[in-house]
Amino acid sequence: AQKVTQAQTEISVVEKEDVTLDCVYETRDTTYYLFWYKQPPSGELVFLIRRNSFDEQNEISGRYSWNFQKSTSSFNFTITASQVVDSAVYFCALRGQNFVFGPGTRLSVLP
């Protein structure tokens, strides 16, 4: 069975703080893909990143960075110098045999 856990239900930070959103996954598939999506109040999901199971290279894109560790089955997402516009619900997702989303983490960035 596949499962994605995002233990942090809600996080509040003050603008310019760094914040890390945790994602732990379970799968028996040897080939799989991991994703992060952002869902702002408007409702549509915005794709942030995709990682396949063979690529453990960490990635940085502007203020965003991702840490993929297969040994701990984690795919954590860090926002550096957070901004109010980062306030949203963030979903981690796993695609192997099926497509499974985590419950989401609601991030509130306060001015």
Place this chain on the structure above:
Amino acid sequence: KAGVTQTPRYLIKTRGQQVTLSCSPISGHRSVSWYQQTPGQGLQFLFEYFSETQRNKGNFPGRFSGRQFSNSRSEMNVSTLELGDSALYLCASSLFQPNTEAFFGQGTRLTVV
């Protein structure tokens, strides 16, 4: 380039009725997938289509069905609506398989009364 378009944006239906939701993918995209989002169950995968063929299906009852047309537009149908079907239904399109970057529409908010 137009994004993913879902129609209608809002819908109110009565228990027992059926409903059809529509999704127009980004031009050139051949893969469409559907998701249900509720406060209780979160985001759940419904099904995905590629070149008019259903490639994968989530764990939903047979009341939920879908199809994809030759122009890649997709529809999903829910028959015999139940109160628990009230949700935001999201559609995503990808160039090829959903393993690639998926672009989501704004969703259809279905309320069953």
